[in-house]
Amino acid sequence: MGSNKLSCDLLIIGAGMAGNAAALFAVEHGIDTIQAGQTSEIGFASGLIDLLGVHPAAEGKVLHDPWQGIAQLRQDEPLHPYAKLSNEVIRAALEKILKFFGQNGYPYEAALEKNTLILTPTGTIKPTYAVPHTMAHGARALAAKTPCLLVDFKRLRGFSGRQIVLSLTARWPNLRTTRLRFPEQPEGELYPERMARAMESSEVRAQIIAAIKPHLGDARAVALPAVMGVYHTVQILKELQQGLGVPVFEIPTMLPAVTGLRLQEIFEQHLPAAGVRSLRQQRVLAAVRQGDGRWALTVGDETGAQQVIARAVVLCSGRFFGKGLHADRQGIRETIFNLPVVQPADRAAWHHKDLLHTGGHPINRAGLAVDQQFRPVDGHGRLIHANLFAAGSILAYQDWVRQKCGSGLAIASAYAAVEEVKRSFKFKV
Ligand SMILES: Cc1cc2nc3c(=O)[nH]c(=O)nc-3n(C[C@H](O)[C@H](O)[C@H](O)COP(=O)(O)OP(=O)(O)OC[C@H]3O[C@@H](n4cnc5c(N)ncnc54)[C@H](O)[C@@H]3O)c2cc1C
Structure with missing residues (x-):
């Protein structure tokens, strides 16, 4: 181990949506914060x-009003993490994070009181709360059935304009598609990230505008797969709209999508500038609570490790993919602190026999139980450590994939946990 020793008030474990949001909220409070964690699921996300979006999940009921849905969820599932969060906390958290994205060149649109319906890469429609500005016009065009040209690109992997148009024939009869060659297209398959990076060039944009124009016809909007740049989406969207003379919008692509990469890049660039001390691409390898109550954490990678001493920790280490939870023959365990994990009694009960069981698989609701202050508790509801908090998808009693609450829950629980950290610092740890 290296001789380096760092100390801070708060160590945040995780660089997914929850960890990044927690880091932002913490530095906004002036809390001396270190963040450790590798690039996460966020790099794969739809943005x-x-x-x-859905409640009750077993009925697959799509929600138009997420707030009404949350009120009902709190009654139906009193252990769900949203039952520990007031609407004021959720709204404050979302407002802050959306403001952060907007200030850093990637504004979002949200209807605030209702969900927005958005197209998916397969031509289905999904409810969501906030959409990147690049996708915003899509919701309006879909609602108004605006005559629209969907531009597809030859050899773009996992995106088919024809399939999207076919799936939507009844709902959006004025949607048609054309398939063009992407400028400077290399041999083989085309990937969204490569296209998005190419779109950062004004020459490529000019070529795309010129290629689309002859196909416009009566279209009053143009849809593209989500490849409108990584860093300068505002400028790129503006130029495309000016060049084509109609509103332009993106449809999410299959994963890994450039939309997740955009968020990741924003966090990686702007959190350190906001004051977060970042130990990116490093993992917490061990954690010990010292005699004085502070945490001594070993943080590092293959090249070495250092010790971080922290007054408090917010654990945002995700589920199985993020590596916050690990499943083996003995059961499901939390990987850093060995915290108790709420889980089915035995492995046989992890999954239903029916893959598409309407109730969802019990393993997806496994995770950490927390108290009102978002601190992990044991099976009897007893607090484990007063200065250890948890947020994000590692929390138990939620199934974010089926309930369509991934980022919202991650952001709101991170906000609540950081508020509690701040409150706890008024007292001696
Ligand atoms: C494919 C996909 C699509 C999605 N689409 C949507 C969507 O459309 N809408 C939506 O709202 N949400 C979506 N999400 C969900 C969202 O991106 C997040 O997964 C969710 O919000 C949970 O985030 P998290 O930060 O809790 O966990 P994760 O994103 O899993 O992050 C966990 C973090 O903890 C770190 N970590 C784990 N162990 C350690 C350790 N020992 N030391 C240091 N760090 C550690 C990991 O490196 C990672 O950075 C999607 C996610 C995926 C994967």
């Missing part, structure tokens, strides 16, 4: 911010 949509879901609050609550």
Whole structure:
């Protein structure tokens, strides 16, 4: 181990949506914060911010009003993490994060009181709460059935304009598609990230505008797969709209999508500038609570490790993919602190026999139980450590994939946990 020793008030574990949001909220409070964690699921994500899209999940009931849905969810599932969060906290958290994205060149649109319906890469429609500005016009065009040209690109992997148009024939008869060659297209398959990086060039944009124009016809809007740049989406969208003379919008692509990459880049660039001390691409390898109550954490990678001493920790280490939880023959365990994990009694009960069981698989609701202050508790509801908090998808009693509440829950629980950290610092740890 290296001789380096860092100390801070708060260590945040995780660089997914929850960890990044927690880091932002903490530095906004002036809390001396270190963040450790590797690039996460966020790099794969759609960039949509879901609050609550479906409830009851077993009925697959799509929600138009997420707030009404959350009120009902709190009654139906009193252990769900949203039952520990007031609407004021959820709204404050979302407002802050959306403001952060907007200030850093990637504004979002949200209808605030209702969900927005958005197209998916397969031509289905999904409810979400906040959409990147690049997708915003899509919701309006879909609602108004605006005559629209969907531009597809030859050899773009996992995106088919024809399939989208076919799926939507009844709902959006004025949607038609054309398939063009992407400028400077290399041999083989085309990937969204490569296209998005190419779109950062004004020459490529001019070529795309010129290629689309002859196909416009009576279209009053143009849809593209989500490849409108990584860093300068505002400028790129503006130029395309000016060049084509109609509103332009993106449809999310299959994953890994450039939409997740955009968020990741914003966090990586702007959190350190806001004051977060970042130990990116490093993992917490061990954690010990010292005699004085502070945490001593070993943080590092293959090249070495250092010790971080922290007054408090917010654990946002995700689920199985993020590596916050690990499943093996013995059961499901939390990987850093060995915290108790709420889980089915035995492995046989992890999954239903029916893959598409309407109730969802019990393993997806496994995770950490927390108290009102978002601190992990044991099976009897007893607090484990007063200065250890948890947020994000590692929390138990939620199934974010089916409930369509991934980012919203991650952001709101991170906000609540950081508020509690701040409150706890008024007292001696
Ligand atoms: C494919 C996909 C699509 C999605 N689409 C949407 C969507 O459309 N809408 C929506 O709202 N949400 C979506 N999400 C959900 C969202 O991106 C997040 O997964 C969710 O919000 C949970 O985030 P998290 O930060 O809790 O966990 P994760 O994103 O899993 O992050 C966990 C973090 O913890 C770190 N970590 C784990 N162990 C350690 C350790 N020992 N030391 C240091 N760090 C550690 C990991 O490196 C990672 O950075 C999607 C996610 C995926 C994967």
